[in-house]
Amino acid sequence: xxxxxxxxxxxxxxxxxxxxxxxxxxxxxxxxxxxxxxxxxxxxxxxxxxxxxxxxxxxxxxxxxxxxxxxxxxxxxxxxxxxxxxxxxxxxxxxxxxxxxxxxxxxxxxxxxxxxxxxxxxxxxxxxxxxxxxxxxxxxxxxxxxxxxxxxxxxxxxxxxxxxxxxxxxxxxxxxxxxxxxxxxxxxxxxxxxxxxxxxxxxxxxxxxxxxxxxxxxxxxxxxxxxxxxxxxxxxxxxxxxxxxxxxxxxxxxxxxxxxxxxxxxxxxxxxxxxxxxxxxxxxxxxxxxxxxxxxxxxxxxxxxxxxxxxxxxxxxxxxxxxxxxxxxxxxxxxxxxxxxxxxxxxxxxxxxxxxxxxxxxxxxxxxxxxxxxxxxxxxxxxxxxxxxxxxxxxxxxxxxxxxxxxxxxxxxxxxxxxxxxxxxxxxxxxxxxxxxxxxxxxxxxxxxxxxxxxxxxxxxxxxxxxxxxxxxxxxxxxxxxxxxxxxxxxxxxxxxxxxxxxxxxxxxxxxxxxxxxxxxxxxxxxxxxxxxxxxxxxxxxxxxxxxxxx
Amino acid sequence: xxxxxxxxxxxxxxxxxxxxxxxxxxxxxxxxxxxxxxxxxxxxxxxxxxxxxxxxxxxxxxxxxxxxxxxxxxxxxxxxxxxxxxxxxxxxxxxxxxxxxxxxxxxxxxxxxxxxxxxxxxxxxxxxxxxx
Amino acid sequence: xxxxxxxxxxxxxxxxxxxxxxxxxxxxxxxxxxxxxxxxxxxxxxxxxxxxxxxxxxxxxxxxxxxxxxxxxxxxxxxxxxxxxxxxxxxxxxxxxxxxxxxxxxxxxxxxxxxxxxxxxxxxxxxxxxxxxxxxxxxxxxxxxxxxxxxxxxxxxxxxxxxxxxxxxxxxxxxxxxxxxxxxxxxxxxxxxxxxxxxxxxxxxxxxxxxxxxxxxxxxxxxxxxxx
Numbered sequence: 001x002x003x004x005x006x007x008x009x010x011x012x013x014x015x016x017x018x019x020x021x022x023x024x025x026x027x028x029x030x031x032x033x034x035x036x037x038x039x040x041x042x043x044x045x046x047x048x049x050x051x052x053x054x055x056x057x058x059x060x061x062x063x064x065x066x067x068x069x070x071x072x073x074x075x076x077x078x079x080x081x082x083x084x085x086x087x088x089x090x091x092x093x094x095x096x097x098x099x100x101x102x103x104x105x106x107x108x109x110x111x112x113x114x115x116x117x118x119x120x121x122x123x124x125x126x127x128x129x130x131x132x133x134x135x136x137x138x139x140x141x142x143x144x145x146x147x148x149x150x151x152x153x154x155x156x157x158x159x160x161x162x163x164x165x166x167x168x169x170x171x172x173x174x175x176x177x178x179x180x181x182x183x184x185x186x187x188x189x190x191x192x193x194x195x196x197x198x199x200x201x202x203x204x205x206x207x208x209x210x211x212x213x214x215x216x217x218x219x220x221x222x223x224x225x226x227x228x229x230x231x232x233x234x235x236x237x238x239x240x241x242x243x244x245x246x247x248x249x250x251x252x253x254x255x256x257x258x259x260x261x262x263x264x265x266x267x268x269x270x271x272x273x274x275x276x277x278x279x280x281x282x283x284x285x286x287x288x289x290x291x292x293x294x295x296x297x298x299x300x301x302x303x304x305x306x307x308x309x310x311x312x313x314x315x316x317x318x319x320x321x322x323x324x325x326x327x328x329x330x331x332x333x334x335x336x337x338x339x340x341x342x343x344x345x346x347x348x349x350x351x352x353x354x355x356x357x358x359x360x361x362x363x364x365x366x367x368x369x370x371x372x373x374x375x376x377x378x379x380x381x382x383x384x385x386x387x388x389x390x391x392x393x394x395x396x397x398x399x400x401x402x403x404x405x406x407x408x409x410x411x412x413x414x415x416x417x418x419x420x421x422x423x424x425x426x427x428x429x430x431x432x433x434x435x436x437x438x439x440x441x442x443x444x445x446x447x448x449x450x451x452x453x454x455x456x457x458x459x460x461x462x463x464x465x466x467x468x469x470x471x472x473x474x475x476x477x478x479x480x481x482x483x484x485x486x487x488x489x490x491x492x493x494x495x496x497x498x499x500x501x502x503x504x505x506x507x508x509x510x511x512x513x514x515x516x517x518x519x520x521x522x523x524x525x526x527x528x529x530x531x532x533x534x535x536x537x538x539x540x541x542x543x544x545x546x547x548x549x550x551x
Numbered sequence: 552x553x554x555x556x557x558x559x560x561x562x563x564x565x566x567x568x569x570x571x572x573x574x575x576x577x578x579x580x581x582x583x584x585x586x587x588x589x590x591x592x593x594x595x596x597x598x599x600x601x602x603x604x605x606x607x608x609x610x611x612x613x614x615x616x617x618x619x620x621x622x623x624x625x626x627x628x629x630x631x632x633x634x635x636x637x638x639x640x641x642x643x644x645x646x647x648x649x650x651x652x653x654x655x656x657x658x659x660x661x662x663x664x665x666x667x668x669x670x671x672x673x674x675x676x677x678x679x680x681x682x683x
Numbered sequence: 684x685x686x687x688x689x690x691x692x693x694x695x696x697x698x699x700x701x702x703x704x705x706x707x708x709x710x711x712x713x714x715x716x717x718x719x720x721x722x723x724x725x726x727x728x729x730x731x732x733x734x735x736x737x738x739x740x741x742x743x744x745x746x747x748x749x750x751x752x753x754x755x756x757x758x759x760x761x762x763x764x765x766x767x768x769x770x771x772x773x774x775x776x777x778x779x780x781x782x783x784x785x786x787x788x789x790x791x792x793x794x795x796x797x798x799x800x801x802x803x804x805x806x807x808x809x810x811x812x813x814x815x816x817x818x819x820x821x822x823x824x825x826x827x828x829x830x831x832x833x834x835x836x837x838x839x840x841x842x843x844x845x846x847x848x849x850x851x852x853x854x855x856x857x858x859x860x861x862x863x864x865x866x867x868x869x870x871x872x873x874x875x876x877x878x879x880x881x882x883x884x885x886x887x888x889x890x891x892x893x894x895x896x897x898x899x900x901x902x903x904x905x906x907x908x909x910x911x
Contacts, residue, residue, distance in 0.1 A: 098698065099697060099698050100697070100698040101698070102698065102699075102708045102712065103708075103712060104698060164716075164719055167715075168712055168716060168719075171711070171715055172708045172711045172712045172715065173708075175708075175711055176704055176707050176708045177699075177704065177708070202715055202718055202722075203718065203722055204722070205719070206719045206720070206722035206723035206725075207722055207723070207725060207726045209723055210723050210724070210725075210726040210727055211726055214727075214730075214845070217845065221815070222816060222817075223815040223816055223837070224841060225730050225734070225838065225841055225842065225845070229834065230815075230835070230837055230838040230841065231734075231737070231738060231832070231835045231838055232734075232838060236730055236733060240726045240729070240730070243726070508697075
């Protein structure tokens with residue numbers, strides 16, 4: 001049997017010392033999943049507490065540590081790395097026709113740095129956790145909290161370097177290593193999305209790094225620049241924190257949008273409508289995303305005039321996202337739609353991301369935000385985007401490229417079932433939270449007035465269904481590694497360089513390095529169709545021949 | 552391979568220019584220029600930085616892509632500054648007894664009582680934070 | 684285009700098609716990294732500007748506690764090390780290994796001198812009770828007025844130690860890089876055809892210099908008008 005990247009070297013060392021971007025992607029897949037589980041379990045625990053109005057399961061200090069753990073795990077250890085480090089790492093060199101990323105050793109280093117950061121976070125957990133929220137606001141985090149803030153902040157600080165190295169690799173690779181003939185406007189939109197994300201990462205993450213470093217120094221040395229006792233401004237911390245953390249939400253969603261672009265073209269068997277608009281909208285989101293951070297701070301005592309500026313630009317930043325949604329919808333229109341797991345994730349994303357985005361506009365309106373700030377409305381808004389958007393994009397992408405990454409098909413029935421469970425569970429969890437927030441229930445509270453119980457019960461029930469929807473893929477995807485049907489090069493009849501190489505690909509991605517002559521998403525060209533049919537037949541015949549002659 | 556032309560002479564001239572600028576920076580600080588002192592000092596520093604980037608770091612001879620990245624950091628830092636000071640420079644309009652307000656400048660004493668508590672502190676002790 | 688020798692050069696990594704692509708990638712990668720360094724300090728500079736605006740009189744006085752002649756001398760030292768670094772890259776490009784090694788060594792020595800002077804400065808600050816914390820103690824002196832808001836002056840010194848400390852930390856990393864570079868040059872790893880690591884480490888060193896070019900006036904020269 002021909003060697004592919006999975007079989008080329010079977011020792012532990014060949015995996016832990018690999019330079020192969022595909023293996024590194026798999027290493028990330030395992031670690032990212034582990035941290036997702038930790039963050040998910042934390043959420044299930046505090047949702048259990050919220051079944052009843054009284055704080056009867058946890059004392060407030062424990063409750064605070066649970067939602068902080070959930071936030072830190074999900075933001076820094078799942079959402080930021082997941083799509084780029086798993087799917088981006090795996091696919092980008094293949095999509096641009098290269099043998100690997102520009103800096104394979106830095107790529108491996110980024111995984112090790114991520115693991116070390118994760119260990120720091122686990123140490124913080126073992127030390128009892130942190131109760132400041134993932135936002136670490138001063139002066140509580142710098143002076144008054146008695147929890148493992150330093151370890152947690154160190155974990156996030158180190159994780160930032162992992163993120164930066166990945167981004168650096170992507171930027172350079174896309175600029176210098178594209179295959180002959182692969183101009184920028186022939187690139188898959190997945191690559192555009194990751195390029196824009198990488199720009200955000202290198203411009204924003206260092207500011208978080210210095211902010212957390214200063215916070216850590218203040219905690220350790222007892223004096224610092226956010227310390228009101230020295231005349232420091234605690235709100236300065238928030239400015240510097242959100243300078244990164246707002247663009248961070250675009251780091252979390254843009255790659256998933258890139259996944260959706262790829263999947264929607266395949267689901268509709270049609271090229272993405274308005275390619276240039278979708279490509280440029282990624283860059284627009286990257287730039288505008290840096291100019292809106294004050295919308296997290298409308299009620300902090302920030303200047304009213306700054307509030308105006310941030311509010312206005314926050315309205316503007318919705319536009320490129322809307323452009324994407326319109327173009328994806330137009331792609332589906334009059335497309336030749338196949339109903340399968342992948343299509344379900346695409347449609348789920350489109351609906352849920354739209355709701356999340358629109359509710360962001362309510363929050364961007366200062367007068368409304370004064371009432372909704374720090375309520376469950378905000379929680380629902382960002383979960384619609386982060387979970388309804390990013391996680392669905394990630395899960396969809398894992399399913400879409402599973403045959404390519406592993407050479408196996410997953411059982412379609414269970415794929416559809418979990419997509420359905422995730423969609424239903426998600427809405428049941430988070431829609432009631434919009435109502436709760438509107439009615440005034442504050443976030444990060446372990447107890448609440450009796451009249452909110454019904455909605456909280458619905459939300460917890462939804463969380464259970466959602467958890468089930470997440471757990472199922474864990475089982476059937478692992479099952480498929482051994483028992484799944486073997487995948488052909490292009491099981492979805494998709495268009496893209498990754499579908500022209502074998503499933504799984506060889507270590508250096510291609511047997512013959514490609515030269516690109518066709519536009520992206522060349523679904524419409526008749527020649528492309530004919531070529532695809534001929535290629536598929538030929539490849540199936542060769543594979544059958546190999547299988548017959550192999551042991 | 553092409554024969555590499557030595558740029559030692561250029562480096563030395565830029566170096567001398569940089570030394571002169573350092574002396575100028577120190578000199579300018581001794582002249583009472585009021586509000587102009589800070590912008591002038593920063594302009595001199597930017598000039599030095601530009602010379603180092605353009606000549607010592609060879610950006611002059613690099614592709615336009617590298618040129619963009621060379622100045623991207625400073626460009627982005629200015630975004631941080633502009634929007635940060637969107638808040639701080641306009642707060643005085645909306646807050647009373649604000650530390651940066653003009654009424655407090657030019658004095659070496661603390662602002663008036665009842666403000667944000669920036670009183671001359673009890674020395675030596677790490678006094679617990681004032682209720683804010 | 685690249686010669687046959689360049690394509691099969693022992694320096695060519697497998698992911699690249701030719702040495703030119705490899706060098707371009709290294710340069711772009713290093714510049715992207717330098718962007719992150721600038722943004723790393725950007726937060727500090729922003730915070731500095733805010734508090735200088737808020738506490739100008741106290742920061743004016745606090746800045747006068749620093750020896751700006753020593754600071755200026757240190758600036759000369761670091762600028763000279765940038766010059767020798769530029770010479771080093773130039774020597775590598777010309778294939779002159781002896782000059783390369785000599786200049787790397789000079790850069791390292793000048794850098795060590797810089798940090799040595801900084802350590803001396805830190806020591807004098809500690810002696811004068813100007814290290815933030817429970818031992819901070821303000822004292823007036825010739826040209827240094829008495830101030831009421833001592834906490835604001837302490838805040839200045841938080842910035843002084845943090846900014847110059849993080850800068851010095853970057854210099855320590857630079858020393859490690861220079862030592863590695865020297866060893867590689869000693870092992871004849873570089874030639875006129877391949878000297879990319881020299882260039883890249885040069886870029887890093889120049890950035891550290893640029894950062895100091897800003898730190899010096901910001902910290903030492905807030906106001907040196909002669910006062911009676």
